[in-house]
Amino acid sequence: MASSKRLTGRQKLGWAVTTILVLLYALFPVAAIFANSFKTQADLGNPTFWPANWTLTHYEMIFVGSAQDLFLSSLRNSIGITLIATFVAVVLATLCAYAIARLNFPGKRIILGAALAVSIFPVISVVTPLFNLWRTIGLYDTWLGLIIPYLSLTLPISIWTLSAFFRQIPWELEQAAQVDGATQWQAFRKAIIPLAAPGVFTTAILAFFIAWNDFVYGISLTSTEAARPVPAALAFFQGASQFEEPTGAISAAAIVVTIPVVILVLLFQRRIVSGLTQGAVKG
Amino acid sequence: MTATAENTSKESQASKRPRKSDRTKAEIRLGWLLAGPAFFVMLAVTAYPIAQATFDSLFSFRLTAPDERSFVFLDNYLLLFTDGMFWRIFGVTLLITVVTVAVELVLGFALALVMHRALKSMRGLLRTAILVPYGIITVVSAFAWYYMFDINSGFVNNWLSWVPGIDSDLDWFSNFGTAITVIMASEIWKTTPFIALLLLAGLAQVPDELVEAARVDGATKVQQFTRVIIPNMKAAIMVAVLFRALDAFRIFDNVFIMTGGDANTEVLSLLAYNQSISRLEIGLGSAVSVVLFICVLLMCVLAVKGFKVDLASGTDSSSGKKDGGK
Numbered sequence: 175m176a177s178s179k180r181l182t183g184r185q186k187l188g189w190a191v192t193t194i195l196v197l198l199y200a201l202f203p204v205a206a207i208f209a210n211s212f213k214t215q216a217d218l219g220n221p222t223f224w225p226a227n228w229t230l231t232h233y234e235m236i237f238v239g240s241a242q243d244l245f246l247s248s249l250r251n252s253i254g255i256t257l258i259a260t261f262v263a264v265v266l267a268t269l270c271a272y273a274i275a276r277l278n279f280p281g282k283r284i285i286l287g288a289a290l291a292v293s294i295f296p297v298i299s300v301v302t303p304l305f306n307l308w309r310t311i312g313l314y315d316t317w318l319g320l321i322i323p324y325l326s327l328t329l330p331i332s333i334w335t336l337s338a339f340f341r342q343i344p345w346e347l348e349q350a351a352q353v354d355g356a357t358q359w360q361a362f363r364k365a366i367i368p369l370a371a372p373g374v375f376t377t378a379i380l381a382f383f384i385a386w387n388d389f390v391y392g393i394s395l396t397s398t399e400a401a402r403p404v405p406a407a408l409a410f411f412q413g414a415s416q417f418e419e420p421t422g423a424i425s426a427a428a429i430v431v432t433i434p435v436v437i438l439v440l441l442f443q444r445r446i447v448s449g450l451t452q453g454a455v456k457g
Numbered sequence: 458m459t460a461t462a463e464n465t466s467k468e469s470q471a472s473k474r475p476r477k478s479d480r481t482k483a484e485i486r487l488g489w490l491l492a493g494p495a496f497f498v499m500l501a502v503t504a505y506p507i508a509q510a511t512f513d514s515l516f517s518f519r520l521t522a523p524d525e526r527s528f529v530f531l532d533n534y535l536l537l538f539t540d541g542m543f544w545r546i547f548g549v550t551l552l553i554t555v556v557t558v559a560v561e562l563v564l565g566f567a568l569a570l571v572m573h574r575a576l577k578s579m580r581g582l583l584r585t586a587i588l589v590p591y592g593i594i595t596v597v598s599a600f601a602w603y604y605m606f607d608i609n610s611g612f613v614n615n616w617l618s619w620v621p622g623i624d625s626d627l628d629w630f631s632n633f634g635t636a637i638t639v640i641m642a643s644e645i646w647k648t649t650p651f652i653a654l655l656l657l658a659g660l661a662q663v664p665d666e667l668v669e670a671a672r673v674d675g676a677t678k679v680q681q682f683t684r685v686i687i688p689n690m691k692a693a694i695m696v697a698v699l700f701r702a703l704d705a706f707r708i709f710d711n712v713f714i715m716t717g718g719d720a721n722t723e724v725l726s727l728l729a730y731n732q733s734i735s736r737l738e739i740g741l742g743s744a745v746s747v748v749l750f751i752c753v754l755l756m757c758v759l760a761v762k763g764f765k766v767d768l769a770s771g772t773d774s775s776s777g778k779k780d781g782g783k
Binding site: 189213221222272279280289295307322329387389393405408421424425435438443444446 | 484485488491492494496513568579581582584587589592594595596597601605607609612614615643654658700707710713725726729733739742746747753
């Protein structure tokens with residue numbers, strides 16, 4: 175749609191204003207919490223946007239200070255649990271999507287339908303029975319106790335997105351390579367894997383976002399630093415004293431856990447968009 | 458693994474015949490071998506718990522007094538449905554769903570049109586920017602909005618002091634109207650990008666020639682939009698709305714962080730959480746969970762049957778394409 179026609183001065187101005195508005199929309203709340211994380215305790219009581227004096231106190235507090243036990247352990251939990259849940263989901267979904275895209279077998283519909291059903295499932299409905307069961311069998315407040323339910327978040331989207339990606343792969347290439355003298359494995363490795371890898375990678379990013387975002391499981395199925403992930407830990411921050419709100423520390427921790435999201439978005443925005451829309455609209 | 462797939466894919470056309478050859482059988486076996494684990498894991502982490510929740514909801518069962526567990530059949534549901542508080546919470550959840558989805562649809566369309574029309578050089582920047590709210594943790598977004606409006610550390614009261622009714626003493630989270638507004642604002646901010654991207658994909662599927670033809674025939678910009686573009690992307694709109702509505706109905710994080718349900722802002726998910734996890738009333742909490750699940754299911758069925766939203770439309774069309782191509 176973007177025409178190659180030269181833009182008039184007014185159109186240019188219009189686009190500049192529009193772009194700035196979109197940027198403001200998207201980044202303003204992030205900028206606000208970013209500013210908060212650098213405010214001194216006194217500044218946090220002032221109704222201003224930017225800090226009057228910039229300080230690193232809150233970052234010190236969460237990394238080396240009084241909140242480090244709470245924050246660092248939750249960061250470790252979040253990274254570990256999220257990466258494992260993402261990895262397991264992507265491996266299972268890759269096998270599943272390969273079968274759906276390439277093989278003819280009854281039940282394909284059922285599997286895709288189940289993935290859809292699971293993705294609209296209210297997480298809170300799963301939590302109550304899991305809470306009870308995990309306490310009985312000793313999975314409560316463990317990594318595994320979160321990784322298993324996280325699969326209900328990461329698997330459906332992985333199956334959908336990967337099925338969509340795999341359908342677009344020209345699988346004939348594999349045969350063509352074999353005709354040209356490649357062995358079966360060579361054909362798969364040289365022709366198919368390079369085409370499939372971006373889809374798998376994009377799916378992993380989307381699954382990571384979803385698991386990284388979880389709060390309901392995190393707050394319901396953990397009780398200590400043994401497994402509590404960052405979003406849940408943020409709700410447990412305490413101020414330096416009874417009369418102090420933990421605003422600065424929470425803001426600093428929030429910024430730290432937003433960094434991976436921003437990096438992934440900056441590096442892979444094109445892929446993320448195509449992955450998101452393929453799974454949902456184009457199929 | 459690939460060997461079997463290799464052989465059988467050539468065979469797939471023949472497999473439409475009712476008689477099952479050995480190769481077809483092998484293909485079916487391989488198919489379930491590959492897809493089965495994912496399928497069964499999904500079932501295990503959702504179907505089993507919801508069945509358990511349905512069972513638990515028929516008991517009066519408190520974790521602190523496990524021995525006093527007794528079968529009460531539908532009493533938990535009766536208790537809920539005859540309690541005015543439940544209906545208020547239900548209403549609040551519905552209100553949040555309707556308002557946020559409506560606003561997101563309008564905002565999302567605006568964003569999608571901007572990205573669709575934007576110059577190539579700008580698209581990357583715009584996409585990157587709107588993916589930030591999409592990717593950010595909901596709890597972080599909730600805190601960001603909370604602190605903006607917070608009576609102690611927020612700057613909004615100061616910035617908006619010229620608006621009648623807003624001054625430095627306004628505590629946004631102490632009464633329902635203002636609290637729910639901020640909760641919905643944070644929800645809208647975080648999830649509009651998702652709707653916008655789905656709509657953008659829908660926009661891309663509207664043939665340029667159609668719009669061009671309408672323009673040549675003298676249709677105004679508004680007419681082009683309402684008569685040509687929107688009808689041609691109805692499917693994308695419906696899917697986006699349904700997905701978001703189902704998601705909004707399950708809202709939990711923002712409410713938990715911002716008000717914890719105070720100022721009458723409690724929602725269904727929070728009610729279930731408070732009953733089960735905080736009060737350990739597994740029976741009653743399970744009943745709420747089941748009600749929530751049934752609501753989501755009903756919304757889905759209603760959309761699919763009533764509005765003919767084909768959630769699997771994408772899959773169907775491309776699998777059709779695939780079968781046809783073979």
